[in-house]
């Protein structure tokens with residue numbers, strides 16, 4: 001039996017516990033109670049490990065690539081730079097992504113993986129993950145070939161499950177989606193991310209013409225309508241910025257889970273997803289950081305603050321997204337979106353012991369008035385003291401050498417991506 005206590009425990013499925021204690025054994029939470037354990041964290045909060053509803057660990061060192069470009073040329077730059085990497089380099093970057101995630105208090109991630117390296121990295125670092133292997137295919141036979149090839153290279157483990165990701169409705173046909181959904185593994189896609197996607201699907205025009213060779217022919221319909229026949233609870237949809245009215249109703253009616261990625265959507269100039277309308281309609285929403293290819297980091301705290309700022313600004317109401325509800329989006333909401341809520345997302349007896357300890361020492365939010373607001377507004381990866389997955393400590397602030405080493409290897413890979421002759425020919 002292990003016990004940890006802190007000034008506050010935020011179970012998320014119930015009120016905050018002052019002077020709280022979490023007891024766990026064999027990787028599962030036994031209970032949340034009050035009391036002081038031998039391992040006590042002063043001026044700190046214990047909360048459920050964050051569940052990241054959308055990531056790409058393999059892009060951990062892509063920060064700022066193509067910053068400020070329109071979506072079409074941005075994605076073309078991204079693909080060109082990625083193409084110079086060898087498999088071991090992709091793995092080195094994914095390792096950094098897994099460690100960056102743990103360092104940000106993330107204990108579960110839903111990762112869309114280009115090469116499969118994310119699965120290896122998550123398994124090695126002890127990060128719980130569903131790794132959705134990406135396919136890009138007009139013809140489902142191509143999707144099957146890509147899936148078979150990548151699936152053979154990656155293994156599952158206690159913590160890591162393998163799924164499939166038909167990339168988006170502009171790169172995959174409906175038949176490809178049907179093939180993916182027939183496999184009986186988790187399925188995730190990108191949906192309605194940008195106006196450029198809408199323009200391509202409706203008219204075969206716009207900035208995505210820059211990558212027309214990789215795209216499916218225009219469907220003549222908007223993104224949600226393009227996927228209408230396959231929308232259901234087993235298709236996790238990242239972004240959903242370009243959705244309105246009937247489309248939101250359809251997502252709700254079909255039980256389609258949505259990964260909301262406010263920083264990525266804003267920084268790529270895609271817009272602000274209608275979070276309030278999605279939640280109001282009853283859509284299951286989880287918060288996702290996306291990757292440093294579009295956002296600067298896997299920093300969930302920044303993502304939480306952005307989600308709140310954009311929702312309140314859009315609604316012109318401070319109550320549009322309270323801190324505790326935002327925190328729920330990054331824990332139990334995301335766990336529901338991944339259909340892992342029976343196992344993770346709250347500090348509840350019987351669930352897996354996935355915990356994050358956040359220090360508030362010296363923060364403007366200490367002494368604490370509202371512990372959820374203190375964590376959301378006052379938290380940062382630099383304040384994560386410890387991240388525990390399945391009862392095992394996977395990150396500890398005082399021993400960061402492993403993270404620093406991973407960062408320096410990934411920096412060397414980045415230097416090659418920036419300097420490669422192949423890149424300069426693009």
Ligand SMILES: [Zn+2]
Pocket residue numbers: 054055056112190238290
């Ligand atoms: Zn993505």
